[in-house]
Amino acid sequence: xxNQMYLVQQFTELSGALTNFNAFAxxxxxxxxxxxxxxxxxxxxxxxxxxxxxxxxLYESASNHEQFNESLRKHxxxxxxxxxxxxxxxxxxxxxxxxxxxxxxxxxxxMSDDDxxxxxxxxxxxxxxxxxxxxxxxxxxxGPGYGSWSSPPNIHFxxxxxxxxxTHASK
Amino acid sequence: MSDRIIxxxxxxxxxxxxxxxxxxxxxxxxxxALYSIHPETNIEASAAIRAVLVEEMLHMTLSxxxxxxxxxxxxxxxxxxxxxxxxxxxxxxxxxxxxxxxxSPETLDTFLKIERPSKTQDEDNQMGPRGCIxxxxxxxxxxxxxxPKGAQEYSFYSIGDFYEAIIEGIEYLEAQANQxxxxxxxxxxxxxxxSKYYYSGGGHVIEVTDKATAIQALSLIIxxxxxxxxxxxxxxxxxxxxxxxxxxxxxxxxxLGDEPGNPSGEKFKVxxxxxxxxxxxxxxxxxxxxxxxxxxxxAFNHNYQEFLSMVNxxxxxxxxxxxxxxxGMFRLKEHANQLIRNPIPNAPDSHGGPTFEITGQDMVQxxxxxxxxETV
Numbered sequence: 001x002x003n004q005m006y007l008v009q010q011f012t013e014l015s016g017a018l019t020n021f022n023a024f025a026x027x028x029x030x031x032x033x034x035x036x037x038x039x040x041x042x043x044x045x046x047x048x049x050x051x052x053x054x055x056x057x058l059y060e061s062a063s064n065h066e067q068f069n070e071s072l073r074k075h076x077x078x079x080x081x082x083x084x085x086x087x088x089x090x091x092x093x094x095x096x097x098x099x100x101x102x103x104x105x106x107x108x109x110x111m112s113d114d115d116x117x118x119x120x121x122x123x124x125x126x127x128x129x130x131x132x133x134x135x136x137x138x139x140x141x142x143g144p145g146y147g148s149w150s151s152p153p154n155i156h157f158x159x160x161x162x163x164x165x166x167t168h169a170s171k
Numbered sequence: 172m173s174d175r176i177i178x179x180x181x182x183x184x185x186x187x188x189x190x191x192x193x194x195x196x197x198x199x200x201x202x203x204a205l206y207s208i209h210p211e212t213n214i215e216a217s218a219a220i221r222a223v224l225v226e227e228m229l230h231m232t233l234s235x236x237x238x239x240x241x242x243x244x245x246x247x248x249x250x251x252x253x254x255x256x257x258x259x260x261x262x263x264x265x266x267x268x269x270x271x272x273x274x275s276p277e278t279l280d281t282f283l284k285i286e287r288p289s290k291t292q293d294e295d296n297q298m299g300p301r302g303c304i305x306x307x308x309x310x311x312x313x314x315x316x317x318x319p320k321g322a323q324e325y326s327f328y329s330i331g332d333f334y335e336a337i338i339e340g341i342e343y344l345e346a347q348a349n350q351x352x353x354x355x356x357x358x359x360x361x362x363x364x365x366s367k368y369y370y371s372g373g374g375h376v377i378e379v380t381d382k383a384t385a386i387q388a389l390s391l392i393i394x395x396x397x398x399x400x401x402x403x404x405x406x407x408x409x410x411x412x413x414x415x416x417x418x419x420x421x422x423x424x425x426x427l428g429d430e431p432g433n434p435s436g437e438k439f440k441v442x443x444x445x446x447x448x449x450x451x452x453x454x455x456x457x458x459x460x461x462x463x464x465x466x467x468x469x470a471f472n473h474n475y476q477e478f479l480s481m482v483n484x485x486x487x488x489x490x491x492x493x494x495x496x497x498x499g500m501f502r503l504k505e506h507a508n509q510l511i512r513n514p515i516p517n518a519p520d521s522h523g524g525p526t527f528e529i530t531g532q533d534m535v536q537x538x539x540x541x542x543x544x545e546t547v
Contacts, residue, residue, distance in 0.1 A: 022463065023463075023513075024463035024464065024467065024509065024513055025509070027509075027512050027513045027514070028508060028509030028510075028512050028513060029512070030209065030210045030508070030512045121210075121211060122211060123210040123211050127210075137501075142501065142505075147494055147495075147498075148497075148498040148501075151498070158466075159463075
């Protein structure tokens with residue numbers, strides 16, 4: 001596996017931990033590479049690699065899901081630099097939209113003129129995880145079928161992300 | 172040996188059963204190729220495949236209407252209804268097989284063969300029934316392969332030839348029946364699927380109650396598929412499936428007045444790289460048993476089977492179910508997309524895809540259970 005593939009894979013795992021959708025569901029949107037590229041383009045490769053390496057070390061040192069979540073909150077979501085980026089990744093996956101980073105973050109770390117609020121591409125809106133989470137069809141984008149609104153939503157969470165304790169053999 | 176392929180009503184039933192099976196058999200390959208295309212790329216290729224796919228669903232419904240009109244129900248739940256891919260088509264073309272595969276130049280060639288126009292009479296120098304060619308590899312046809320009774324070695328060259336034989340059979344049988352004051356259109360008209368239940372799906376569905384409407388329905392299938400008499404556009408200005416696909420080879424649209432092989436419309440690009448590398452003719456056994464992709468593929472097959480069972484009921488008098496089936500179709504599409512966009516674990520160069528391994532077993536089970544409950 002080359003370094004690029006490794007980074008995309010780690011990005012997928014981090015996205016899973018942040019959104020609670022597993023790699024199968026994330027790949028299923030067809031957006032993994034697009035979101036990874038967007039993130040790199042806007043916050044820069046150095047911050048992305050810092051975020052991913054922090055994630056990997058947290059993952060490898062946690063022995064269960066609870067412990068992992070605890071350190072994810074503390075060292076990524078609670079971090080002044082990485083926290084806003086991680087929250088933007090959550091919003092990106094759920095809505096297909098890149099939201100402009102907060103002013104304080106832009107002042108401290110931001111350098112991209114492209115950091116504005118935008119849909120990543122025309123498919124990303126419809127692929128937003130929010131639609132899967134509530135089993136609804138993105139308005140005006142995917143066909144629900146006439147009358148589908150009369151049946152109850154069919155929500156199931158069998159595509160949740162799972163923490164698997166790290167072993168060297170699994171790499 | 173008779174030149175006629177259909178000599179009695181059971182021949183006609185047999186042919187129409189095969190027609191429904193044939194229309195359905197094209198759906199998994201078209202659907203898989205369509206969804207293998209990366210989102211937002213190959214807009215023209217996607218549009219062409221989607222248009223054809225949707226019309227195949229119309230053709231299936233039209234054939235079911237004709238079969239119901241001549242007194243027999245379709246059976247989409249038969250254990251051999253969904254072919255085991257790669258497969259020959261039920262009308263018996265002997266020179267190619269159809270696969271579940273990604274969109275590629277080879278796939279496009281197969282699609283062109285599926286939709287190819289009938290050979291003109293002078294090209295057709297074989298002896299035997301009209302539209303037929305000699306078939307030597309009989310054993311390879313796992314489906315309800317159709318051939319003239321008493322001339323088993325013949326099969327059809329094109330889907331259009333196959334439908335022409337059905338039309339000929341209907342004309343012959345109806346004329347015979349009329350002579351003794353009868354008709355072959357003895358089916359219950361309330362079984363017909365009308366446009367009330369079938370909407371925006373590749374054209375108007377035709378309710379079949381007599382010879383005229385039967386021929387109208389079958390002619391529409393021929394016209395939308397390969398085109399009548401090698402015409403690129405039909406009387407309504409719609410391009411036939413064959414030429415729709417051929418445009419993708421040329422990277423250029425046909426416009427009215429063009430000659431076959433020389434489109435002169437707008438040019439466009441087809442990018443075969445912007446496609447998920449689906450494993451050709453995937454089977455459940457190709458996926459690790461503990462993987463998400465295995466579970467999803469298994470669930471897809473189950474849902475597809477339920478979907479077919481629902482459509483089958485709709486063709487047997489419960490037309491209301493078609494409205495709900497539309498929602499089921501959108502769900503199936505989402506599930507197929509998910510499979511196709513995921514690499515197979517341990518074989519990351521190949522992506523998954525729906526396997527369409529439908530045995531009909533579960534459906535029988537479901538129906539039996541229901542009967543038992545109802546009896547109790």
